[in-house]
Amino acid sequence: MTKELYVKRSGSVATIIINRVEKKNSFTLAMFKQLGTILEELETDQQVKLLLVKGIDESAFSSGADISEFLENRFSAQKAKTYNDATLEAIEKLYRFPKPTIAIIKTLAIGGGLELANSCDFRFATTGSKLGITASNIGIIYNLTSTKRLVNLIGPSKAKELLYTAKLISAEEGKEIGLIDYVYSIEEIEEKCLAFAEAIISKSSVANNGIKQVIHSIIDGENEETNEMEQLILDSFSSEDYKEGIQAFLEKRKPNFS
Template sequence: MSNEEPHVRLVVDGRIARITLSNPVRRNAITKGMWLQLTDIAHAVAANRELRVAVICGEGTTAFASGADISEFGESRRSADQADAYHQAIQKALDAIGGISFPVVAQIHGYCVGAGTAIALACDLRYGDDAMRFGIPAAKLGIGYSPEWIRRLAAIVGEATAAEILMSAKLFDARKAERCGFVNEIAPADELAAFVEEQITILARNAPLSQAAAKTCLREIAAFDNARNWADAHHAAEACALSRDYQNALAAFANKQTPEFVGE
């Protein structure tokens, strides 16, 4: 595959999975093929027990992702059935990202629009640069988002801000992104990559089972009431208490040492 062709790229760097959305000619707009690749890559990352953190970014510094590739809509979303199949492909990718048990970080340079916001919201943590612009222009295209997407957006930014984002279809700046909670923190554009490296170094040191338990509980909190499974959250917390990592951490702290976690 040529680097000019739209694609999603995975590079494993020690315990870090680096996922890049690459379609720079269209500001990293996501094609249907890229959604399918992202699903496969997220599943592969989730299955790799050596990994501790995943980072998703866009190719270059102009955009994280400027949305879905609208040039495909005439063929792939012409009918209701086609639109439903397209939405299902997107949801599979988002679910695959959400199914990763360890922290997933979105590194957001520049534009993060439409489908780009959906990918960023599927991550656990989002860090942006001071030039970022985010929004969901669905109301300018006659597109309706599914309840799953809107629930995730509202859970992160609040219902009033979600209504503003969805109904105005405007692009908002970095200050708004940080104020409403869409991003955890903003860094200068030329410092974002280094800042994210600092954050993932911290995340990679911590106990994988504890992080997995936190993600399991947060996932159930975010789920619709009739879809919650609190048993999974309780079992994940109990697994931490019974783990070798927990015993090793107690011994390390007693000896004023830093524990090393293996996820067992």
């Protein structure tokens, strides 16, 4: 049976590939649970410095949750809670993944698909890709966690516009409002994204992973360093990366981080 989610590795980069082409890469409940398991495994993989998430081909990044499951798995308040808890747990694991993450959006990212992309640190999209959250089309109130994430990216007015109208916008408009970071043609997006990824992984993982934690703490509302955050920062000064960075600077060469 074809795997609907699987991982490819290339050096320090791991890629989660969504492979459900016949359904525009929509996610079943089982796929959300599998995503959480994959993320747990990659989090502890010392070889992985950066994570990409993409669809298997040009047809879609993801069209979101598979609505055909809703009559069985999401058709009462209690069933909806069980479903929502499982899906949000996976999406939160992607958002809290301790290493840099990039979503490569080709053609389509709708509903839960855009929710997944918004949980990544960066979003690359192909020219003309369609983006939107269509919960209001089926009478669902979009969850607070993902709504907050959307508001942080594009502001409350634009978030309301997308959610109230359920309209689809282009990648170009998404870039204008801060939803998308970079837009490239289908022919060049992979090359551009990999070059961007290489620029990140050539730097210190100790620094980059720590920076991600600091920025997420700011987004979460922290205004002062907690004891844990202070210790995280101080620990970087005894890391091998710090020693190598200082030595490379003094020797006027590029650092070779472990």
